[in-house]
Amino acid sequence: MYPSAAQPARLYESVCDDILKRIDRGEWNERGKLPSIRELAQELGVHRLTVFKAYQLLKQSGKAYVKDKSGYYLNTGSLPSDLTAMPAVHSHIQQNPLSDIQRVPVVYQFSQALLDPNLLPNQYLSAYVKQAFDLYPKVLGTYAPVQGDEELREAMAEYLAVQHRLVLTPGELLITSGAQQALDLLAKTLLKPRDVVLVDRPTYGAAMDIFRSYGAQLAAVDIHPHGYDLEQVARLMKERKPRFFYLNPTFHNPTGYTVSAEQRKRLVELAAEHRCLLVEDDPFHDIYFKQPPPPPLFAYDTEGYVAYIRSFSKYIAPGLRIAAVAARQPVIGNLLTAKSLADNGTPLLNQKIFLLLFFSDRMQRHLEKLRIALHVRMSIMEEALSGTGLSWTRPAGGLNLWIKLPDGIKAGPLLAKGMEHSLTFVPGTICDPLAEFDDRIRLSYSYANENQLREGVQLLAGLLRSLA
Amino acid sequence: MYPSAAQPARLYESVCDDILKRIDRGEWNERGKLPSIRELAQELGVHRLTVFKAYQLLKQSGKAYVKDKSGYYLNTGSLPSDLTAMPAVHSHIQQNPLSDIQRVPVVYQFSQALLDPNLLPNQYLSAYVKQAFDLYPKVLGTYAPVQGDEELREAMAEYLAVQHRLVLTPGELLITSGAQQALDLLAKTLLKPRDVVLVDRPTYGAAMDIFRSYGAQLAAVDIHPHGYDLEQVARLMKERKPRFFYLNPTFHNPTGYTVSAEQRKRLVELAAEHRCLLVEDDPFHDIYFKQPPPPPLFAYDTEGYVAYIRSFSKYIAPGLRIAAVAARQPVIGNLLTAKSLADNGTPLLNQKIFLLLFFSDRMQRHLEKLRIALHVRMSIMEEALSGTGLSWTRPAGGLNLWIKLPDGIKAGPLLAKGMEHSLTFVPGTICDPLAEFDDRIRLSYSYANENQLREGVQLLAGLLRSLA
Incomplete structure (x- = not known):
């Protein structure tokens, strides 16, 4: 790792400590607004970059936030802390909602059409x-x-x-x-x-x-x-x-x-x-x-x-x-x-x-074993799903089941519930160019292990009952 | 490697052999055009995919080429062999001329602003x-x-x-x-x-x-x-x-x-x-x-x-x-x-x-040595360049010299000459948003070794004289 522990405190770190003391003394509590970078730099006789860096440290520690162009504010807890400086640089880029769901770390991971790392020839x-x-x-x-x-x-x-x-x-x-x-x-x-x-x-x-x-x-x-x-x-x-x-x-x-x-x-x-x-x-x-x-x-x-x-x-x-x-x-x-x-x-x-x-x-032999392991996982998920009122067509390969939800249950609220219980899947709407398939979900059986498959489907069945 | 040597000859390979024999007999020499895939498939009683694959083999071996939509032709040597089937799929992609120059393998490689692999901590x-x-x-x-x-x-x-x-x-x-x-x-x-x-x-x-x-x-x-x-x-x-x-x-x-x-x-x-x-x-x-x-x-x-x-x-x-x-x-x-x-x-x-x-x-120490090695290479190139009538401003770092050519010498013809002698560099026009700098070239001293630097610059000086 790059060595840094032995570094002496830098000027902006001292300035940051100074600001923290003055915050504790209640110096700027009234309006919550910190002095501008220029004002404080002048007051302390330091370069404005030093104050900028001290404010960045405060921001990183959650003590302060930036409100558009109007300056730095103390984070009192009641104000949103995610307002950050927005320069006039816009973008026309699309979002990637699938990746947003998959990024959430959960115990029952049915949204990733990926292999359980334990199935790889590590x-x-x-x-x-x-x-x-x-x-x-x-x-x-x-x-x-x-x-x-x-x-x-x-x-x-x-x-x-x-x-x-x-x-x-x-x-x-x-x-x-x-x-x-x-x-x-x-x-x-x-x-x-x-x-x-x-x-x-x-x-x-x-x-x-x-x-x-x-x-x-x-x-x-x-x-x-x-x-x-x-x-x-x-x-x-x-x-x-x-x-x-x-x-x-x-x-x-x-x-x-x-x-x-x-x-x-x-x-x-x-x-x-x-x-x-x-x-x-x-x-x-x-x-x-x-x-x-x-x-x-x-x-x-x-x-x-x-x-x-x-x-x-x-x-x-x-x-x-x-x-x-x-x-x-x-x-x-x-x-x-x-x-x-x-x-x-x-x-x-x-x-x-x-x-x-x-x-x-060796890899070609590993593939043969992998097909069997995935077939087993699919069968476990199918078995756990039977009797839940969900329906699907059994696939002849791949990593996913495409599930029809019971009448009246929507994928969005089910996913929200699932996330509360550390379970994710892909809602059908994300897979639909018309964004209409809110009565469908995709469950991947490849990433979760056999216990997680059984427990996760059981959890899902409970969530379905609670929404019915 | 994937095993394939033990495979028996496939049908399309036999068809290809058959076609080669008929070519040797002069069966299609008159017009140079091979029968259509459909005709030959019918004649031989095979699927048209088999004939297609046989024709692909012929194409790969340089015996035949495809002329737009009109079919397969024998390659007699007088016809261009790079005419390939062009489906109606156009593109609005830009070219990448820099990469085209750098892709040419040469002995005196002054176009790559990259390190000589021997300078890496292999x-x-x-x-x-x-x-x-x-x-x-x-x-x-x-x-x-x-x-x-x-x-x-x-x-x-x-x-x-x-x-x-x-x-x-x-x-x-x-x-x-x-x-x-x-x-x-x-x-x-x-x-x-x-x-x-x-x-x-x-x-x-x-x-x-x-x-x-x-x-x-x-x-x-x-x-x-x-x-x-x-x-x-x-x-x-x-x-x-x-x-x-x-x-x-x-x-x-x-x-x-x-x-x-x-x-x-x-x-x-x-x-x-x-x-x-x-x-x-x-x-x-x-x-x-x-x-x-x-x-x-x-x-x-x-x-x-x-x-x-x-x-x-x-x-x-x-x-x-x-x-x-x-x-x-x-x-x-x-x-x-x-x-x-x-x-x-x-x-x-x-x-x-x-x-x-x-x-x-270790890497940080390696960087110190690398700076010295590159400084040495730059000095070698500068020394070799002195007295050639070329001029440049000495840089304080980096991998390149930006060279002004003598009056009347253009970068394009010089590069063409260089390629004949296994020497490349980047012509100034490629670096110019107005594409006008045809009296400048970029010489990288980082990729060639010390001998190549000396010999290459000597070669370049000779080319300059021949163009003067």
């Missing part, structure tokens, strides 16, 4: 990191190519060919820092304000936030247990002329539904016919419980109308943040330029560790 | 990685908080306070994946199309590319050996009402100039007066040769008009990609939301390694 991860340094001793001293490490892209192209029958070259792959960045770069390269984007209804909330942050208008395509109404898709493509269709056809988030091979073929044809790119998000492909899912849409495409986002963060190593996008020209070329502007390349260290880890036999 | 980097795993065994299984690891932000806030007299809380810091991402997020949260941004002239080319990619109009502020003409700054702030002023006041890129403490104070006052955020890029603060530079502009600001980007990639560990942005509310809050949409947080592993590495005594 005991041998560090061996691969050591191996990365042995094989690539200068890995920390080197920038990766913007497009991604060549060795990783070669291994990935081969893996996708063998596993999913995707025909592509390493030059048609871009390595990104998670699927989130892939979505952001695609949106940035493709969207102008007021462009239309088709999205599943329901869909991944953060994806909608990203598209809206680039000014897109969203149009909803309903997803059902067996896929889409393709006439609706064709009609929307024809009438709304969308820039792209963002879809998640395999163990769909949040519903768990999977689109059939027949529909995949037809979707690719529709895309070419209406010149509408399909942005295929595929984070759960390996997380199937019985049968592997059909190949990605990308495997059916012969004309460059699919951009395929394959994420590994969720079930390999969230701390590495590695995803890959496969796309043909010109999409991949534009993504590459956007990536070079966005961060000039994903860190090489992370790519080399991922390369050694993911393509190892 | 021998003990892996020790810190091991330590990160010992201290945080689940580091690969954990997402970092979007804002950045708390321990890192605390250490960073303390470091910036002690080193540069910056008064800030860990909540006023955001950890990003390099300074490039910090710039991209600031631009994204602050800019609307046609907003004006002030930039130094000359300035960092990739920053201009980023601002333009968000539709900004750039207005140029001339930077001189001793800083700015503050009347020009005030006039531009008043007349153009810029959204922000992007500046690099310490060992400025590309010139090496440093803005005085007096001007820093005055710039902060002007910013508050004209309500114009100052975006202060500070990648070289630690790379001084004699005196440490004045504190950052952020240290003089009392009203939240500075966003301070502190990058460490260049001289600590490029493979980690760690930078920090310090800003007050509401700027920092908006950045946080943008970061959550852009990539949901910088990888935790990289932050923990950086934490252990950067704040160690």
Whole structure:
């Protein structure tokens, strides 16, 4: 750690102590307003920066707060302490409500579609990191190519060919820092304000936030247990002329539904016919419980109308943040330029560790165990849910259950109640481009352990009764 | 590596072999056009995807190419091979010419303002990685908080306070994946199309590319050996009402100039007066040769008009990609939301390694040696340059010399000549918001070793003579 304990008190710290004494003496209690920085600096014969820093210390300790441009005030407890100086710098950035919910630390964590860290192969991860340094001793001293490490892209192209029958070259792959960045770069390269984007209804909330942050208008395509109404898709493509269709056809988030091979073929044809790119998000492909899912849409495409986002963060190593996008020209070329502007390349260290880890036999064996462990957790959650009056369609893979609430119960009040009892989930409204699904919630069974799953569902059932 | 050698030949590979034989027999030589995917699939009785994949193989091997929508053609050598299928997906993304130059592998690399990997503390980097795993065994299984690891932000806030007299809380810091991402997020949260941004002239080319990619109009502020003409700054702030002023006041890129403490104070006052955020890029603060530079502009600001980007990639560990942005509310809050949409947080592993590495005594001692090594390299380059007819102002730190070419020599043709002889540098035009500085070049002395510096400058001198 950076050494600081031995530092003598600085002038502004002494000034702060002085102010604290005068506060205790009640010197400024009457109006609650502290002298201006300039006044106090003059009075004490110090630079105004010194007083500024002393006031910052007071603010940090909760003793004072700033009220817009009018100055510093004592925090008497009755005044809001979160009013801070607001310079005239505005922003048109969207919010990210999903991330806000997930950020709350709770005991019964059903809002994170992430793996319980105990399900990761922690005991041998560090061996691969050591191996990365042995094989690539200068890995920390080197920038990766913007497009991604060549060795990783070669291994990935081969893996996708063998596993999913995707025909592509390493030059048609871009390595990104998670699927989130892939979505952001695609949106940035493709969207102008007021462009239309088709999205599943329901869909991944953060994806909608990203598209809206680039000014897109969203149009909803309903997803059902067996896929889409393709006439609706064709009609929307024809009438709304969308820039792209963002879809998640395999163990769909949040519903768990999977689109059939027949529909995949037809979707690719529709895309070419209406010149509408399909942005295929595929984070759960390996997380199937019985049968592997059909190949990605990308495997059916012969004309460059699919951009395929394959994420590994969720079930390999969230701390590495590695995803890959496969796309043909010109999409991949534009993504590459956007990536070079966005961060000039994903860190090489992370790519080399991922390369050694993911393509190892050990990892592929670990995936088999992981599928079983997640299947068990889903079954535990389903068992705990039975008899609660909730209903859902059993998914064949993935990390989530999409739950229909009993009549009259709304997701918002239920979440508020849940948070009081240290339980969170994703309310359906966040997943809905029309923000209407307030009778649905997404429960993830991947993050909580088996006890937390049982206890949490029991708690949820009690909350439902109390709201009924 | 993923196993694949034992795979039997797939159908599309057999089809590809068949096509190659028919090409050799001259079956399609006359027009050069291959049968359509549909025709050949029908003829061979295979699925059209199989033919598509076979054609992709042909394309990869350079035997065939795609001409817009009209089909596949044999590559006879006389036809361009880079015509690829272009779906109707356009893009409005900017190019990144700086990155294009730097991507070319050359012997005399004077275009990269990066450290020679041999100047990094490679021998003990892996020790810190091991330590990160010992201290945080689940580091690969954990997402970092979007804002950045708390321990890192605390250490960073303390470091910036002690080193540069910056008064800030860990909540006023955001950890990003390099300074490039910090710039991209600031631009994204602050800019609307046609907003004006002030930039130094000359300035960092990739920053201009980023601002333009968000539709900004750039207005140029001339930077001189001793800083700015503050009347020009005030006039531009008043007349153009810029959204922000992007500046690099310490060992400025590309010139090496440093803005005085007096001007820093005055710039902060002007910013508050004209309500114009100052975006202060500070990648070289630690790379001084004699005196440490004045504190950052952020240290003089009392009203939240500075966003301070502190990058460490260049001289600590490029493979980690760690930078920090310090800003007050509401700027920092908006950045946080943008970061959550852009990539949901910088990888935790990289932050923990950086934490252990950067704040160690060993690293701080290494920095002292690094300053000496870079000073030596600069002196070698200066010595080699003397008598070549080139002129420059000696910088007091940083990684670059900003060179004035002899009358009549232009940077573009010189770079073209240089590339023929495996030598690159940054032409002045790329650093100029008005794209006019074709009589200037930036030479980095940090990446090439001492011999390469001498030989490269000698080579450059020869090229200059040949162009004179």
